[in-house]
Amino acid sequence: MAHLRSVPGFGPKPGFCATGSRAFFARYGLDWTAFIKDGIDEEALLGTGDALAIALVEHARSCEQ
Structure with missing residues (x-):
């Protein structure tokens, strides 16, 4: 979630919004609740x-290096 x-880079502030992220997970059949947990x-x-x-x-990978 962090x-x-x-x-970065997809709007005036960093990060993806929760509403759009939930919609993304639903579109691809991914479990939002499991992701949060x-x-x-x-x-x-x-x-x-x-x-x-x-x-x-790619962002997550760069943060973990």
Whole structure:
């Protein structure tokens, strides 16, 4: 969740909004509640092929280096 709220470059403030993120999870059949509780494997996000998901994974990777 920290990475989702801090990913840069998609608006005037960093991060993705919760409403849009919930819609994203629903669109791709991902479990929002499980994500909030336990996070999500990057493969699940990358598997969507969605540019925003890819940017989020790249951001998370850069934060963990």
